[in-house]
Each structure stands twice: as C-alpha cells, then as structure tokens.
Amino acid sequence: MSLTRTGQAVVAAAALAAAALASPAVGPASASAQDSTFTEADRPAPPTWSEFKASTYQDPTGVYVVNGDEPVGTLAELRAYYEKMMATDDLNGGDTSLVVNTNGGADDVWSASQVGDLTYCVSDDFGSLKSTVVDAMAGGAALWEGASSAIDFVYDPSQDASCSTDNDAVLFPVEPIETDEYIARAFFPSSPDAERNVLVDDSLTTSGWAPSAILGHELGHALGFRHEHTRPEAGTCFEDDNWRPLTPYDSVSIMHYPQCNGGSDDLSFSGYDAQGVASLYGS
Ligand SMILES: [Zn+2]
Numbered sequence: 001m002s003l004t005r006t007g008q009a010v011v012a013a014a015a016l017a018a019a020a021l022a023s024p025a026v027g028p029a030s031a032s033a034q035d036s037t038f039t040e041a042d043r044p045a046p047p048t049w050s051e052f053k054a055s056t057y058q059d060p061t062g063v064y065v066v067n068g069d070e071p072v073g074t075l076a077e078l079r080a081y082y083e084k085m086m087a088t089d090d091l092n093g094g095d096t097s098l099v100v101n102t103n104g105g106a107d108d109v110w111s112a113s114q115v116g117d118l119t120y121c122v123s124d125d126f127g128s129l130k131s132t133v134v135d136a137m138a139g140g141a142a143l144w145e146g147a148s149s150a151i152d153f154v155y156d157p158s159q160d161a162s163c164s165t166d167n168d169a170v171l172f173p174v175e176p177i178e179t180d181e182y183i184a185r186a187f188f189p190s191s192p193d194a195e196r197n198v199l200v201d202d203s204l205t206t207s208g209w210a211p212s213a214i215l216g217h218e219l220g221h222a223l224g225f226r227h228e229h230t231r232p233e234a235g236t237c238f239e240d241d242n243w244r245p246l247t248p249y250d251s252v253s254i255m256h257y258p259q260c261n262g263g264s265d266d267l268s269f270s271g272y273d274a275q276g277v278a279s280l281y282g283s
Contacts, residue, residue, distance in 0.1 A: 052082050057181050063195055067227060067239045068257070069185035069218070071195040098253060098276025099226045099243040103190045107244060107280070109224045110189050115281055116152045118222070119170040120198070121159035126176050129202055130160075132211060136204065137174060139212025140219045143254070147274035150281040153219065165197050172222070174198045183207050186218035198222070213254065213267035220255050223277065228253040229260035236261050246276035 056066050056078060063071045064078040072078050101108040110118070122134050134155070141153035156170055163173040172187070177199040184200045198218050204211050230239035233249040237260035250256065250272035251263030258265040 053078065059185075059199070060177065060179065065181070065185060067230075069182050070221065071185065071187060071191060073192070073195060098246045098250065098255065098273055099228060099231060100224050100246055100276075100280055101188050101190075101226045102242045102244055103188075107224065108188050108190045109280060112150065112281075114171075115150055115223070117154060117171075118152065119154045119156050120172050120174055121156055121163035121167065121170045122174045123163035123176060124160045125163075126200075129176070129200075129204070132205060133174060133200055133215075136211035136215045137198075137219075139210075140214070140216030143212075143216045143269040143273075144219060144223060144277055147269075147277045148281045148283060151223070151277070165194050172196045172198060174200060177201055183214055184218050186221040188221060189224050209267045213269075216269060217254050217267060220273075224280070225255050225276070227260075228256035229262065234261050246279050247272040 056064050056072075058064055059071070063073060064075065066072050066078070066081065072081050109115075120137070122130060122137060124130065126133050134157075137153070137155065145151050145153065159167055159170050159173075163170070163175060165173060167173060175197055179199075179201050182201065183203045184198060186198045187196045198215070200215070204214060207214065226243045227237070227239060228234070228250055229237040230243065231245070231249050232238070234251070234256070237257060250270055251261065252268070252270045254267055254269045254273050256262045258267065
C-alpha cells in the first residue's frame with residue numbers, strides 16, 4: 001500500500017471516528033465522492049514542477065516514487081514524467097472504478113501468457129516477518145485470481161534466498177525496505193526490470209489494514225491498475241490522465257486510498273474491482 005504516515009494517521013483515526021475520512025490529507029475536497037454533477041472545474045489544480053518534485057521521494061535504492069507508491073526512476077525520468085503529465089490532454093472524457101494505466105496511449109498490461117505465470121519470490125531477508133508477507137501475498141493475489149481465471153501469481157520459494165531484481169528465475173521479487181514514506185510499493189507491467197519489485201516496510205503489520213489487502217492493492221498496480229482516486233469524481237488526490245476507465249467510478253475500490261475521499265476505510269476488494277479486472281484480462 002502506498003500511504004504516507006499522514007495517511008496512516010488519518011486511517012488510524014478513522015477507526016475511532018469515521019468522520020476523519022472526510023478530511024483528506026492531501027488537496028482540497030471540492031466534490032464529494034458520490035457527486036454526480038462533477039464538472040472539470042472541480043478538478044484540483046495541477047501542481048507546479050517544484051510542488052510535484054516536493055511531493056515525491058527517493059527510495060533507499062535511488063528510485064523516485066510518485067503518487068505514494070509508483071516508481072519512476074531517475075530525476076531526469078521524473079521530470080519527463082511531469083512534462084508528460086502536464087502535456088497530456090484529458091483522453092477520458094473527464095467524467096467517466098477501476099482504471100488501467102496507459103503508456104503512450106496503450107493499455108499497460110501483461111500478455112495473456114505472462115499474466116497466467118506471474119512468478120515471484122519472498123526474500124529471506126524479511127526474517128521474522130517473512131511468513132506474514134508470504135501469507136499476505138497469497139491473500140492479495142487470490143483477490144485478483146478469484147475474479148479472473150487468466151491471472152495466476154505463482155510463488156517460487158526456491159528463489160527466496162536470492163530474491164532480488166537480479167534474479168531472472170522469477171518475474172519479480174518481494175523485498176523488505178525500511179522507510180517512513182510508505183507501507184509498500186509496487187510496479188506496472190511496463191516498469192523496467194530494475195524497478196520491477198514489491199518493496200514492503202514492517203509497518204505492514206501495524207497500519208490498521210489487513211496485510212493481504214495492502215498487498216492486494218500493490219498487486220493491483222502490478223496488473224496495471226492505477227489509483228482509483230486519480231479520477232475526477234474523487235475531488236482530490238489527482239495524479240494524471242494517463243489511464244483508461246474500465247468501470248464506473250468506485251469510491252470503495254481496493255485501488256482507492258481511503259483518505260482521498262474514499263467510500264470505505266478497509267481497502268476491501270470491490271465488485272467493480274472484480275468487474276474491471278475481468279474486463280481487462282477475461283473472467
Ligand atoms: Zn498504490
């Protein structure tokens with residue numbers, strides 16, 4: 001899951017007072033999540049370069065991370081990402097739950113054969129947290145696999161002792177990281193090999209969300225899905241327009257940060273999540 005500590009605090013508070021969710025940590029709340037009269041004027045103003053850069057951070061690996069948990073790469077690539085974000089016209093009609101990432105205008109997805117063989121390892125470096133991560137990966141994967149028989153995440157424990165992006169025996173590694181910036185982050189199908197990993201902080205077990213829901217969210221990115229709250233109906237947390245809607249807006253999507261005007265606070269897998277992934281990869 002791709003949350004700031006601020007976001008976690010909001011969600012933790014929400015367990016005590018649901019009203020806390022009405023005060024998102026980022027940006028103005030100019031339209032309610034259910035507002036059917038949304039117009040383009042409700043879209044939050046895009047950030048300047050300096051504001052955008054200030055909203056990102058670098059992994060200990062040196063990779064720049066945007067939108068909470070999405071890797072970009074170098075500073076030059078970060079600038080290119082920003083320029084593209086600013087230059088892209090709204091290709092989505094502005095008012096049209098689950099959204100797929102687009103790359104150069106095309107859907108950012110796996111081939112039919114690859115999506116049925118998404119192999120991963122879970123690093124032994126997790127130590128005492130490893131069994132929790134293994135279980136959470138299985139639980140998160142099962143959410144998507146249950147909605148599309150084309151999808152198969154395949155755990156290969158024989159690679160756990162050398163579980164890194166250098167290991168070509170698996171498609172991606174799941175590795176530990178120590179950071180205050182997020183609970184976990186992932187990648188998109190188009191991400192280069194060096195960025196194609198799932199990084200997990202030990203706050204996985206203390207965030208207030210189920211570890212399987214957090215990694216289910218991350219595996220949503222790995223399948224090509226963007227944050228649902230980038231859609232204008234959220235009224236906040238806008239990211240960019242490089243995505244294509246697959247379903248109606250869904251404030252309770254597993255890909256929607258609860259603190260971004262979300263309609264639920266538990267990161268559960270929604271009916272539209274199931275419908276969206278089935279529409280992309282087959283039921
Ligand atoms: Zn995310």
